[in-house]
């Protein structure tokens with residue numbers, strides 16, 4: 001009877017603890033966990049699930065091991081007249097406590113490898129963005145489109161920083177930029193990440209990864225954004241004086257909205273539109289040398305397309 005009472009007390013204590021954990025007052029505890037962005041990108045969802053999967057395995061192992069220890073120490077204590085067992089080897093136990101951890105590690109390795117495969121599989125991308133880090137801004141090239149965006153900390157944030165104003169006076173300080181990276185949703189986007197000077201690292205939290213941006217090296221990552229919205233991140237490699245002030249802002253638009261933005265941006269940047277390019281292709285080649293000398297520099301879009309091929313081949 002006594003034992004049942006004790007078990008009931010432990011059970012009610014556990015239930016109370018779980019109920020407490022579920023109340024809104026404890027909701028902040030979720031913030032210290034891996035961000036739960038599975039509804040925004042697949043990789044973020046995978047990272048969260050993997051984290052929780054391994055965490056639950058650890059919790060189960062903890063319950064079994066500490067439960068067995070507690071039970072043994074309490075119910076087989078000396079004062080009850082128990083004597084220590086005197087065996088020194090048990091082949092059965094040794095095999096058991098070798099095989100069980102191996103099985104657990106193999107299961108975790110299989111799940112983690114699947115996750116890594118997801119992160120590294122940049123095949124079949126529908127568009128390519130080259131990300132170049134500079135001290136202290138980002139350059140985004142829409143490869144094959146001829147569009148380039150330079151993105152640096154927004155003027156308001158810069159004012160707060162330079163004049164030592166109240167950081168709360170600017171929302172999302174210091175994670176606002178002048179020109180965000182605009183991307184379409186529901187599109188597999190491949191990133192080619194590099195640097196023009198020192199080592200930076202490009203990080204957008206809901207993408208679930210960060211890649212080093214290194215001079216002379218091109219790292220590849222990918223994302224497919226499920227939900228339109230504004231996603232923030234920053235440089236995460238100490239890159240000099242203003243390392244803390246080179247934020248990343250991605251604005252995800254629906255594919256239709258994105259196409260509209262891209263067309264407007266092409267016009268703004270003076271990139272020949274798709275229609276004009278097609279017309280140029282169809283027109284007979286210029287015969288007189290004067291016209292040839294007057295031809296513009298090699299089309300940036302074509303040059304970028306060649307760059308994509310080069311990068312992808314690597």
Ligand SMILES: [Cu+2]
Pocket residue numbers: 133134199200201235236237238239243246
């Ligand atoms: Cu940096």
